[in-house]
Amino acid sequence: TATANHNQAIQALLNTLGDNDSFVRLQAAQALGKLIPPVGIDALYQAIRQDKFSNVRKAAKEALKKYIIDSNRSTSEDRLNAFNYLKLVYPKDAEKLLEEKITDSKFLTDHNPVQSVNxxxxxxxxxxxxxxxxxxxxxxxxxxxxxxxxxxxxxxxxxxxxxxxxxxxxxxxxxxxxxxxxxxxxxxxxxxxxxxxxxxxxxxxxxxxxxxxxxxxxxxxxxxxxxxxxxxxxxxxxxxxxxxxxxxxxxxxxxxxxxxxxxx
Incomplete structure (x- = not known):
C-alpha cells in the first residue's frame, strides 16, 4: 500500500542518517526536512548532537526548524518537541524563530520542559x-x-x-x-x-x-x-x-x- 511504502521510505531515510558517507547523511536530513515525518524529530536531534560534519549538523538543524515552522503538517506536540530540542543546542536560533512570529509562538514558550532536578x-x-x-x-x-x-x-x-x-x-x-x-x-x-x-x-x-x-x-x-x-x-x-x-x-x-x- 501507499502508506506502507511511505513508512518504508521514511525508515530508509532514518537509517541513512547513520551512513558512512557524510553527503548521504546530509541528503537524508534535507529529505526529512521536506517530508516532516514525526519519527524524524529524534533522529535529526541525534544527528545534530553526534555528527562530526558541520554541513550534516546544519542540514539537520534546518530540517528541525521546518517542523517548528510548518504548523499545517506538524502537530503542536511535534512542533514543541522540535522547538525544545533546538533550544537545547541552538538557543539563539530558537529565539530568532520566535522573533519571526511563527504560529503558536506563545504555546512554544509557555510549554518549557520541566527539569527533573534543579x-x-x-x-x-x-x-x-x-x-x-x-x-x-x-x-x-x-x-x-x-x-x-x-x-x-x-x-x-x-x-x-x-x-x-x-x-x-x-x-x-x-x-x-x-x-x-x-x-x-x-x-x-x-x-x-x-x-x-x-x-x-x-x-x-x-x-x-x-x-x-x-x-x-x-x-x-x-x-x-x-x-x-x-x-x-x-x-x-x-x-x-x-x-x-x-x-x-x-x-x-x-x-x-x-x-x-x-x-x-
Missing amino acids: FENMSVSELIDKLNTNKTNKDPDECVAIAKALGKHGDSDSLNPIIQKLKNLEEGDWVARVSVIEALGNLNISNQQLEQTQLVQTILVDRWRNDAISDVRDAVKQALITIYEKTGGYKPAAQALERYSDDPFLLERLKAMISSANTN
Missing part, C-alpha cells in the same frame, strides 16, 4: 558528585545542566572534576563538551591553579587544535579570552590566542580593554 539550587560539592557519577553517553543533557550550574558558581574547587570530565568527552556529544569548556572559562581560577593543571597550555589548546567540531573550538577560544581577561593577561592564554586565533587583532583589543579597566 541543579542551580545545589551546592558545589553536590554538583561535583553529580558530575562524577554522570554517564554522559546516556544522559548528556544532565552533564550540560551540571556544567552550567558549576560555571555559574565559579568555584575553583570544581576545576579538576570538570577537567576530568572534559578528558572523558574526547568523542561523542559535542554539546556536553561545549558546556564543560564554557564552565572552565567561567571559573574563578588563580594563575597558580592554571599552572598546576596546565589547563591552557595542554588541555584547552589541545581541544582547539584537534576537536573536529567547530562549535567546540569556538567555545575554547571564548574560554581562553575569558581566562585572559579574568587574570589580567595570563601569558599562556595570550600566546594561544595569538597563535591559533584567525583574528589578528584580537589580542591587541583584549590588551587595550585590560589596560583601560586598570586605568579606570
